[in-house]
Amino acid sequence: MKTSRRLLGMMLPYWPQLVVVLLAMAVNTATEMIPPHLLRLIVDRAIAHRDLQFLYLVAFLRLANQGVHAAAIYVQWYLQEWVGQKVMYDLRRKLHAHLQTLSPTYFARVKTGQLMSRLTGDVDNLQQFLGFGALLMAQCVLFFVVVVVILGRMNWRLTLVTMVTSPFLIMTVVRFRRRIHPAWERVREYMGRLTTTLQENISGVRVVKAFAREELEGGKFKGRNRDFFHRNLERAGIEAGAQPLMDFLAGLSAVVLIWFGAREVVLERMSLGALVAFQRYLWALIWPIQMMGWLVNLAGRALAAAPRLFEIMDTRPEVSDAPGAVELPPVRGHIVMEDVSFIFDDGTEEVLKDINLEILPGETVAVVGGTGSGKSTFISMLCRFHDPTSGRILVDGYDLKTVTLDSLRRQIGLVLQESFLFSTTLRDNIAFGRPGAPMEEIEKAARMAQAAGFIQELARGYDSLVGERGIGLSGGQKQRVALARALLVDPRILILDEATASVDTETESLIQSALAEVMADRTTVIIAKRLSTVKAASKILVLDQGRVAQFGTHEELAGVDGVYRRIFSVQLEGQAEIEGLDDGEVAEYV
Amino acid sequence: MSDDLELAIEEEDKEDEEKPFNYGHFRRMMGYVTPYRSRVLLGGLMMVAITGVHLAEPLLMRAIIDLGIVERDLGLINRLALVVLGLRLLAWAAGYVQIKIMNWTGQRVLFDLRQQLFEHIQKLSFSFYDGRPVGKIMSRVTNDVNHIGELVNSGVVQVINQALSLVAIVIILLTMHVQLAILSFCVVPGLIYCFTRLRGRMETAWTNTRKAISSMNAHLNETLTGIQVIQAFGRHDTNSARFDKISLRTMRSYMRAVKFELVFWPASEMVGALGTCLVYVFGVRAVLRGELTIGFLMAFVSYLHRFWGPVSTFSRIYSQMLSAMASAERVFEFLDTKPEVYDRPGAIDIGTIAGDIEFEDVCFAYKGDAQVLHGISFSVKAGETLALVGPTGGGKSTIANLVARFYDPTRGVVRIDGHDLRDVSLASLRSQFGIVLQDTFIFSGTIAENIRYGRTDATDEEVEAAAKAVRAHDFIMRTEHGYDTEVQERGASLSSGQRQLIAFARALLADPRILILDEATAHIDSETERAVQEALRTLLAGRTAMVIAHRLSTIEQADRILVIDRGTIAEQGTHRELLMLRGTYRRLYTIQYQLERDLPVDSIINGQRLKESTAG
Numbered sequence A: 001m002k003t004s005r006r007l008l009g010m011m012l013p014y015w016p017q018l019v020v021v022l023l024a025m026a027v028n029t030a031t032e033m034i035p036p037h038l039l040r041l042i043v044d045r046a047i048a049h050r051d052l053q054f055l056y057l058v059a060f061l062r063l064a065n066q067g068v069h070a071a072a073i074y075v076q077w078y079l080q081e082w083v084g085q086k087v088m089y090d091l092r093r094k095l096h097a098h099l100q101t102l103s104p105t106y107f108a109r110v111k112t113g114q115l116m117s118r119l120t121g122d123v124d125n126l127q128q129f130l131g132f133g134a135l136l137m138a139q140c141v142l143f144f145v146v147v148v149v150i151l152g153r154m155n156w157r158l159t160l161v162t163m164v165t166s167p168f169l170i171m172t173v174v175r176f177r178r179r180i181h182p183a184w185e186r187v188r189e190y191m192g193r194l195t196t197t198l199q200e201n202i203s204g205v206r207v208v209k210a211f212a213r214e215e216l217e218g219g220k221f222k223g224r225n226r227d228f229f230h231r232n233l234e235r236a237g238i239e240a241g242a243q244p245l246m247d248f249l250a251g252l253s254a255v256v257l258i259w260f261g262a263r264e265v266v267l268e269r270m271s272l273g274a275l276v277a278f279q280r281y282l283w284a285l286i287w288p289i290q291m292m293g294w295l296v297n298l299a300g301r302a303l304a305a306a307p308r309l310f311e312i313m314d315t316r317p318e319v320s321d322a323p324g325a326v327e328l329p330p331v332r333g334h335i336v337m338e339d340v341s342f343i344f345d346d347g348t349e350e351v352l353k354d355i356n357l358e359i360l361p362g363e364t365v366a367v368v369g370g371t372g373s374g375k376s377t378f379i380s381m382l383c384r385f386h387d388p389t390s391g392r393i394l395v396d397g398y399d400l401k402t403v404t405l406d407s408l409r410r411q412i413g414l415v416l417q418e419s420f421l422f423s424t425t426l427r428d429n430i431a432f433g434r435p436g437a438p439m440e441e442i443e444k445a446a447r448m449a450q451a452a453g454f455i456q457e458l459a460r461g462y463d464s465l466v467g468e469r470g471i472g473l474s475g476g477q478k479q480r481v482a483l484a485r486a487l488l489v490d491p492r493i494l495i496l497d498e499a500t501a502s503v504d505t506e507t508e509s510l511i512q513s514a515l516a517e518v519m520a521d522r523t524t525v526i527i528a529k530r531l532s533t534v535k536a537a538s539k540i541l542v543l544d545q546g547r548v549a550q551f552g553t554h555e556e557l558a559g560v561d562g563v564y565r566r567i568f569s570v571q572l573e574g575q576a577e578i579e580g581l582d583d584g585e586v587a588e589y590v
Numbered sequence B: 001m002s003d004d005l006e007l008a009i010e011e012e013d014k015e016d017e018e019k020p021f022n023y024g025h026f027r028r029m030m031g032y033v034t035p036y037r038s039r040v041l042l043g044g045l046m047m048v049a050i051t052g053v054h055l056a057e058p059l060l061m062r063a064i065i066d067l068g069i070v071e072r073d074l075g076l077i078n079r080l081a082l083v084v085l086g087l088r089l090l091a092w093a094a095g096y097v098q099i100k101i102m103n104w105t106g107q108r109v110l111f112d113l114r115q116q117l118f119e120h121i122q123k124l125s126f127s128f129y130d131g132r133p134v135g136k137i138m139s140r141v142t143n144d145v146n147h148i149g150e151l152v153n154s155g156v157v158q159v160i161n162q163a164l165s166l167v168a169i170v171i172i173l174l175t176m177h178v179q180l181a182i183l184s185f186c187v188v189p190g191l192i193y194c195f196t197r198l199r200g201r202m203e204t205a206w207t208n209t210r211k212a213i214s215s216m217n218a219h220l221n222e223t224l225t226g227i228q229v230i231q232a233f234g235r236h237d238t239n240s241a242r243f244d245k246i247s248l249r250t251m252r253s254y255m256r257a258v259k260f261e262l263v264f265w266p267a268s269e270m271v272g273a274l275g276t277c278l279v280y281v282f283g284v285r286a287v288l289r290g291e292l293t294i295g296f297l298m299a300f301v302s303y304l305h306r307f308w309g310p311v312s313t314f315s316r317i318y319s320q321m322l323s324a325m326a327s328a329e330r331v332f333e334f335l336d337t338k339p340e341v342y343d344r345p346g347a348i349d350i351g352t353i354a355g356d357i358e359f360e361d362v363c364f365a366y367k368g369d370a371q372v373l374h375g376i377s378f379s380v381k382a383g384e385t386l387a388l389v390g391p392t393g394g395g396k397s398t399i400a401n402l403v404a405r406f407y408d409p410t411r412g413v414v415r416i417d418g419h420d421l422r423d424v425s426l427a428s429l430r431s432q433f434g435i436v437l438q439d440t441f442i443f444s445g446t447i448a449e450n451i452r453y454g455r456t457d458a459t460d461e462e463v464e465a466a467a468k469a470v471r472a473h474d475f476i477m478r479t480e481h482g483y484d485t486e487v488q489e490r491g492a493s494l495s496s497g498q499r500q501l502i503a504f505a506r507a508l509l510a511d512p513r514i515l516i517l518d519e520a521t522a523h524i525d526s527e528t529e530r531a532v533q534e535a536l537r538t539l540l541a542g543r544t545a546m547v548i549a550h551r552l553s554t555i556e557q558a559d560r561i562l563v564i565d566r567g568t569i570a571e572q573g574t575h576r577e578l579l580m581l582r583g584t585y586r587r588l589y590t591i592q593y594q595l596e597r598d599l600p601v602d603s604i605i606n607g608q609r610l611k612e613s614t615a616g
Helices: A001-045 A054-098 A104-109 A112-154 A156-203 A205-210 A213-266 A272-314 A375-382 A405-409 A425-434 A441-446 A452-457 A475-488 A504-519 A532-535 A554-559 A563-567 A569-580 A581-587 B003-015 B023-031 B034-067 B076-123 B134-176 B178-185 B188-225 B226-234 B236-288 B296-337 B394-402 B426-430 B448-452 B460-469 B473-478 B497-510 B526-540 B552-557 B576-579 B585-597 B601-606 B609-614
Strands: A335-343 A350-361 A365-369 A391-395 A410-416 A493-497 A523-527 A539-544 A547-552 B357-365 B370-379 B385-391 B409-414 B433-436 B512-517 B543-547 B560-565 B570-573
Touching: A001 A054, A001 A112, A001 A272, A001 B236, A054 A112, A054 A272, A054 A493, A054 B570, A104 B226, A112 A156, A112 A272, A112 B188, A156 A205, A156 A213, A156 A272, A156 B076, A156 B134, A205 A213, A205 B433, A213 B034, A213 B076, A272 B034, A272 B433, A335 A375, A350 A375, A365 A375, A365 A532, A365 B188, A365 B448, A375 A493, A375 A523, A375 A539, A405 A475, A405 A539, A410 A475, A425 A441, A425 A475, A441 A504, A441 B526, A452 A475, A475 A504, A493 A504, A504 A523, A504 A532, A504 B560, A539 A554, A539 A563, A547 A554, A547 A563, A554 A563, A569 B433, B023 B296, B023 B543, B034 B076, B034 B134, B034 B296, B076 B134, B076 B296, B134 B296, B188 B226, B188 B236, B188 B296, B226 B236, B236 B296, B296 B526, B357 B394, B370 B394, B370 B409, B370 B570, B385 B394, B385 B552, B394 B409, B394 B512, B394 B543, B433 B497, B448 B460, B448 B497, B460 B497, B460 B526, B473 B497, B497 B526, B512 B526, B526 B543, B526 B552, B552 B585, B560 B576, B560 B585, B570 B585, B576 B585
Parallel strands: A365 A523, A365 A539, A410 A493, A493 A523, B385 B543, B385 B560, B433 B512, B512 B543
Antiparallel strands: A335 A350, A335 A391, A539 A547, B357 B370, B357 B409, B560 B570
16 A cells, blocks of 8 residues: 555654664563463462462562563653654654645645644644554554463463453444444534534624624524534443443453353362463453554544645645756846736636736836736736746746746735734734844834834834734734835835725825835836726736736726726716815815 | 743743632532432442442452362352352443433533523623634633533542542451551552652643644644745745744653653552562461461452552542633633623613614723723714714724613713613614624625524515615625525625625615614725615615714715714714814815825825816
């Protein structure tokens, strides 16, 4: 099997440790088997022969054995866990590094939640198996075989009789494991449903209260709560059916052992000491069976988890440095697109078709277009999140495919519509693109992005934590921090996805004036939704179904009946109302 | 994030875990079990029966050795073996009943507690939800309640059972042989050391590991959600380095916990072995002197083995209990939070509202915060539309919240149709309100279910009519299954404008007497703008409305406008009146005008190019 070979391959670098583990396991098994034998010696020799010296010797051996046993257990388990952790550490590191090379297309296809559950749940399953599952399996088999041999040599009839219940025990264990796992899955699934209902209710509490729906919501929750309760009872039913039965079957072995063994002793086919020892060995006959049920399950889950993780690792990044890619020297920001077309891997439909355009250094180009016009794809091509399917993109004459990703992206400042901030301090967030930037520059960037004002008002200023554990920022505030983050790297090319998030009028105009200032001396490409932004741009690119519909200045485009006019019709009409205001009056307040 | 910072946060988390056992919480917890005490009693009895079977076995074994084997009495051996078999069958049955019953009660108690908690937090006022992340509230209803479950489920009954069996074993050992028993108890202090000190440190190590794992997962989650930022800034190297560090720390802390575990178990086994050896040495000498039999010695050692079990269980359960207590405390904190807004005794049904709203000298401060409203007085006549405008944080939303009685004023009175809101029942009041919030919340379910949210009994025709009235019908029909299209919490498949239209339909269908609208500014793209404007007109007609307005069209449509600034009414009047005042309103209006209708800055200043741009 390919999966298990690959898993073994991951463990291979640690073979010396694994050899030690196996040696320690042998010692562990041996020292586990000695105490019952010593007990037998006490009964059959020390007591039977009234040999006190021998008794002391045995007692000493018992303690010494325990010491060796402890040491063996320590070595075995410590190294075993260490190898498991090490393998998982390597795997996690590879996965983490690899994920960061994958393109937005991948993340659009695979949901974050899904990836998280692979990276936590699947990695966890794998770790449990590699950490102790696999070797514990070996140990179970070893114990079982060794004990059967020992018991068989002591008294094979008794061994056979004692093992009569084993097949039933195995059956029960297998059946139980097969049923309990899905039962737990169901419990978890219903917990998930309960959680979803709860989360929705809490997030939407204002709506719930506004419509006075508390009672109905309570009823909905009660239904989920009751379902969860019932799934738990089902699970408990399976446990109640199996666990006491397994205990009984194990106990039955003990009863048969005592009954038959006592007869054997009375019939003088075996010594009393042997019977007592036999009793002590019994657990090593039952424990591996009970354990195996669980371990086989664990192995199954690990083998199911591994391919899912390998799949991530085997996903080829859409964009990577070409062999011999050169560092892009500091650019002026001259962008040329030649016959650029783009098709997603899976899609048949072209997202961008034959784009030809030139953006001069320092120009601001507003990109407008309806949903699905290809605006977002257009800007991600500039950051080289995708490579053109045909045609080429040049920055200062360099084909983007021939330069290293890092050297390109470090000269681009990207501000997305949904401003993502990391849960760390504001300072670290702004300095994200340039860790260790001096405080003055951070503050300067914040001032340029109109973020300095509200940051200074915070109790801890730039040291305020953002995110779940920290302060909550409004959409507009986040956006300005994201803008400051982009400005700190002093990008030659600035790419903005104009946010339409709800910010109040004053903030909105603050952001706009901030933008006007920073766009002044760099090449800026902005996905614009507002007429004011569009009009401020040097050129407007109107995209329609992946094609360049119009490209020119506002004056040029507003004059012709085209896509541009259609998009902004409402806003353009609004201008007619201006006449209601007397010019002079307005001016005083601006 | 720097490591110091991370550590500081972890320290903070640790605080709530090391609290002493709280009997008050414990008693209160047990109160939830009381309704099911007969079941608990039955379950407990079953448990005791099982323990009894286990305790009887060594004695029977002794009889088999001393009377059966030594006396060579095969008949007795058969009979005794049958007795053991019988007892085992009994334990099987008891085990079945016990697992079922204990699970039933445990889960039932959780069901009750979860339901109570849920219904309680639903009653709590907005101030409870303000500044509490959803995740934190969730975690109390799910994780903390589950945690308490462990305590109720197995903890308490286990403790009693184990305590009983511990006492029984000590008595059995002492009655069997006093000197030998005392001799074997010599190792108890060593055992106690193992189980308290070592165990405690082991638990702490595991707790640290769990924390390390969760901070690793948090980092992962952040990498995934912020992937585009990381890639755009070319910071994957530093990010990977950070992950490496956290990952390595997780591994170290895991190995540390493993180390403790590997010291703990062998150490306690060693102590046990020492006790057994002592008993063997002294016991065998007694056997040789003829004072004891072999069967006796074997039984004694068996009991000694069983002695360690309860001790181990105790230490495990105790630490479990401590953390369950911490959970209980958090849950009780929620349960003890009193709703700030509730029905007064004798609150009346307000009846059908006409829609007159009156604020009389209203002041308001959020809990423990500075006052946000200072003596607000105004009135709205039934059927009027009142627009609230003003800068963020000025108090607009607070005024809206007071009308719907999400809060009570700290001073002054809010009246609807002349009734002080504090005298009327919440249900009668709110059922006549329609509220559309800026952040439109869509519940998972079909579009129709979402529209029907405020009036569950509305027919399909009514739903459709409402959707048509707010111009939502067309886009709904364009979705895959029309009104039956499933939508999600954050409504990913719907644009924000579409979500808002659904919220409008929802409000319209509920046909409220008073409508409160927190209008979103820029949510709406140009394409849906017109639809929304028309929808609003439909929505506002025929009812009293209070609109926190941003969009010019809404502001202009309002019968009256209040400009709220820093908790006071700065200006009020009609659109025309306020423009003439040349105050705050004028300034806000102008800015909005620029943004929305694009009056270029320079053209306003020059007053020259105005005509040109109008023409263009």
